Amino acid sequence: MPNASSWSASSPLLLLWEDSSGTRIFLSLLYAVLAISGTLSNVMVIYLVFSFKKLQTTSNAFIVNGCAADLSVCALWMPQEAVLGLLPPNSSSLRSAEYRLLRGGLLGLGLTVSLASHLLVAFNRYVLITKLPSVYQALYQRRHTGCMIGLSWALALLPVPLLPGLWTLGSAQSDGSSRYTALLLALAVLGQTALLLHCYLGIVRRVRGSAKRVSVLNFHLLH
Numbered sequence: 001m002p003n004a005s006s007w008s009a010s011s012p013l014l015l016l017w018e019d020s021s022g023t024r025i026f027l028s029l030l031y032a033v034l035a036i037s038g039t040l041s042n043v044m045v046i047y048l049v050f051s052f053k054k055l056q057t058t059s060n061a062f063i064v065n066g067c068a069a070d071l072s073v074c075a076l077w078m079p080q081e082a083v084l085g086l087l088p089p090n091s092s093s094l095r096s097a098e099y100r101l102l103r104g105g106l107l108g109l110g111l112t113v114s115l116a117s118h119l120l121v122a123f124n125r126y127v128l129i130t131k132l133p134s135v136y137q138a139l140y141q142r143r144h145t146g147c148m149i150g151l152s153w154a155l156a157l158l159p160v161p162l163l164p165g166l167w168t169l170g171s172a173q174s175d176g177s178s179r180y181t182a183l184l185l186a187l188a189v190l191g192q193t194a195l196l197l198h199c200y201l202g203i204v205r206r207v208r209g210s211a212k213r214v215s216v217l218n219f220h221l222l223h
Contacts, residue, residue: 024085024086025085025086027081027085028081028082028083028085028086029082031078031079031081031082031085032078032079032082034074034078035074035075035078035079035082038070038071038073038074038075038078039071039074039075042067042068042070042071042074043067043071045063045064045067046064046067046068049061049063049064050064058124058140058145059121059124059125059128061145061149062117062120062121062124062145062148062149063117063121065113065117065120065149065152066113066114066117066118066121068113069109069110069111069112069113069114069117069156070110070114071110072106072109072110072113073106073107073110073111073114076106076110077103077106077107077110080103081103108156109153109156109157112155112156113152113153113156115189115192116152116155116156116192117152118196119192119195119196119199120148120149120152122195122196122199122200123195123199124140125199125203126199126200126202126203127139127140129203129206129207130202130203130206
């Protein structure tokens with residue numbers, strides 16, 4: 001039986017599975033399927049938005065940004081995981097700290113920008129539905145939209161110095177820095193979830209209020 005601790009650093013999913021050759025082959029095939037399907041679907045979305053002018057809206061610009069971030073995971077990170085799953089657990093590629101940081105950087109960058117893009121889409125729809133048209137037009141000018149997209153990538157690059165701490169989260173040598181890194185990640189995810197809920201709950205309240213006003217108007221017209 002190979003050393004489980006040496007292999008667990010190569011693939012996060014293996015923390016939930018028994019370390020065996022069959023498991024590694026299964027996960028490699030899973031990564032390969034996800035890489036192919038995810039790459040094709042994201043490329044198709046980007047192609048459609050750039051091909052049809054009617055689809056070139058502000059909301060779709062954020063969606064394309066999310067697709068570009070997903071490509072860094074599907075087209076760059078997942079194929080490496082699929083190949084590494086077929087290597088022996090004691091391979092030098094798996095033990096290289098620099099290579100592990102590179103893979104972690106690709107995964108973290110893609111996931112962070114993707115989550116930020118989802119938040120930008122939600123906030124865009126929130127402003128479109130709940131605010132005046134003049135407010136929406138002033139906020140979502142082409143220049144402002146480009147700055148928001150650039151800011152999502154800039155914020156994703158900020159946690160890069162914290163990557164070394166991520167690899168010690170599951171080891172016996174975890175210290176205060178790794179726990180601090182985990183706390184920051186948890187707070188970031190919780191903060192984004194709270195903002196998403198605020199945006200979509202605001203949309204629901206506005207739509208329900210509009211529906212009630214329309215019902216009252218129809219009642220008066222009928223009588």
